[in-house]
Each structure stands twice: as structure tokens, then as C-alpha cells.
Amino acid sequence: MQRLDPDKYENDPELEKIRKERNYNWMDIITVSREELPDYEEKLKSFYEEHLHLDEEVRYVLEGSGYFEVRDDKDRWIRILVEKGDLITLPAGSYHRFTLDEQNYIKAMRLFTGQPTWEAHFRPAENLEIRKQYLEFLVQSA
Ligand SMILES: CSCCC(=O)C(=O)O
Ligand SMILES: [Fe+2]
Numbered sequence: 027m028q029r030l031d032p033d034k035y036e037n038d039p040e041l042e043k044i045r046k047e048r049n050y051n052w053m054d055i056i057t058v059s060r061e062e063l064p065d066y067e068e069k070l071k072s073f074y075e076e077h078l079h080l081d082e083e084v085r086y087v088l089e090g091s092g093y094f095e096v097r098d099d100k101d102r103w104i105r106i107l108v109e110k111g112d113l114i115t116l117p118a119g120s121y122h123r124f125t126l127d128e129q130n131y132i133k134a135m136r137l138f139t140g141q142p143t144w145e146a147h148f149r150p151a152e153n154l155e156i157r158k159q160y161l162e163f164l165v166q167s168a
């Protein structure tokens with residue numbers, strides 16, 4: 027996780043540098059709140075269902091907060107609080123889920139390389155090549 031100054035996200039050389047280096051050429055801003063997100067209940071439900079993606083999931087929190095949850099090496103959940111200014115990267119092929127906190131509000135920039143599909147593969151997804159690659163990466167880096 028990295029920290030940036032979210033109050034200048036529209037003109038931030040640090041953010042530009044990250045985008046260039048990691049080739050995050052695509053971005054949008056999502057607001058997760060009952061008022062602003064269409065199909066709020068449904069989307070929250072699917073955010074919180076354990077899943078993985080074929081690509082990295084990159085979120086830069088501009089306002090509000092929430093929790094990403096990832097698995098440790100014993101398959102237990104680790105809860106990561108993300109707050110205004112945090113930039114989090116979830117590796118392709120890693121299981122995770124997301125939930126709001128008591129504020130019920132987060133506004134985040136979604137960064138991506140290429141054209142996003144946001145497709146979620148719910149657990150179990152052990153047969154996917156990306157899952158095998160991720161597990162192999164864990165072994166190599168242990
Ligand atoms: C913090 S952004 C909202 C959640 C989300 O985009 C996701 O779980 O993929
Ligand atoms: Fe996800």
C-alpha cells in the first residue's frame with residue numbers, strides 16, 4: 027500500500043509517475059454509497075463475495091474508507107483498512123473481497139492497464155491459469 031495526497035489527484039506528479047511506470051493508462055472514479063451507486067445492495071454483495079481477477083485490482087481512495095480483505099498463507103482473512111490517500115494493489119489471481127465500514131461511503135480511483143472488464147471469478151477458481159501463476163509466485167517469493 028502507498029500513500030498519496032488525494033486532495034490534488036487531478037494534478038499530482040507522483041500519481042502520474044506511478045501511472046506511467048506501471049502503465050495504468052485507464053482510470054475512472056467510483057463512488058460507493060447508497061445515493062450514488064446504482065444497484066448499491068447488489069454490488070456490495072458481489073464486492074464481498076470472495077473472488078479473483080485475471081488482472082491486478084488497483085484502488086486509490088480519494089474520500090471515505092472501507093476494508094479490503096485478503097488471505098494469509100494459512101488461508102485466514104486479513105482485513106486491510108483503506109482510507110483517504112491510500113493506494114492499494116491486489117495481485118491478479120489473489121482471492122479478496124471488499125466491504126464498506128460504518129461510514130458507508132468510499133470514493134476511489136480505479137486504475138487499469140488496457141480495457142477493464144471487472145470480471146470476477148468467484149472461489150473456487152483453482153483451475154484458472156492466473157491462479158496457478160499466482161500460487162507459483164507465492165512459492166517463489168517464500
Ligand atoms: C474501493 S472501490 C469499490 C470496490 C471495488 O471496486 C471492488 O471491490 O472491486
Ligand atoms: Fe475484486
Ligand code: NI
Nearest residue numbers: 073083144146
Ligand atoms: Ni473488484
